[in-house]
Amino acid sequence: MSWNPVYRFVQRIPRGKVLTYGALAGALRLPGGARTAGRAMAATPSGKGIPWHRVIGDHGKILIRGPHALLQKKLLESEGVKVTEFRVDLKRHLWKPPKASRLKDKSPRKRIRE
């Protein structure tokens, strides 16, 4: 399986922002939902500049077990993300993927008025 689309999406998460597995799965319409997103992230190739640490669980909880959890926490903090007891303040750092960035967007919505 090619998780390419997933990694591409993750790569566009801005510095200092985070995204949940569920949101990721939803944005890409991954069958199987959040868990599928989780598997994809677990298989993230290292050394490709993919900000895997910006993907967290619902509620902002860091779901990784083991030593990696600490690493993720550190990486996030180094970006200015506030992490308390392995929990990110989603209220402040949750990234909302703009639909303009949807990979296959071909519905040029007529006029977005405010």
Place this chain on the structure above:
DNA sequence: CATCTGACGACCG
């Protein structure tokens, strides 16, 4: 082939 195991999340108490 049967089971177990997750980088999940909704639900419930």
Place this chain on the structure above:
DNA sequence: GCGGTCGCCAGAT
């Protein structure tokens, strides 16, 4: 807010 159960699904045992 926390912990337990359940549905989900690909890979590992």
